[in-house]
Amino acid sequence: MGLVEAASGNSVWRGMDYYENKKVVSWSSPETNIYEGKVSGNEGNTYTVHIDTVHPKKSTCNCAFANGRRVVCKHMIALYFTINPKVADKLLREAEALEAEEKERRQQYYEEMKSYVRSLSKEELQERLLDALMELEERRHYW
Secondary structure, three states: OOHHHHOOHHHHHHHHHHHHOOOEEEEEEEEOOEEEEEEEOHHHOEEEEEEEOOOHHHOEEOOOOOOOOOOOOHHHHHHHHHHOHHHHHHHHHHHHHHHHHHHHHHHHHHHHHHHHHHHOOHHHHHHHHHHHHHHHHHHHHHO
């Protein structure tokens, strides 16, 4: 499992934002697959980040979220994307493709529903509407 896969979705997308806004101040690679860097955070804080791309859970950051824990934070992700911009670009392309597919599915569903509604007589439509309103009302009281 890689660093991105070990992170939460929130950490990945916030890290992407930090990467895109060039919050990584500096970085170096003292060893193969080991990277160290400084990442500018909120309110002028700068965090010290150490990532191990072979063993992501050995990565560290002194931010409040990751300090002393075996989690991957947004600062680690920002550093990783700075070192590997092709990974960031690939992730963005995949997310855009998924969004486009979802938009297409929603449009297809809308067209199917529109066709169904148009196939109903006025009486059938009124009956379906009343049933749907009653179901909504029951759910509202259920919760």
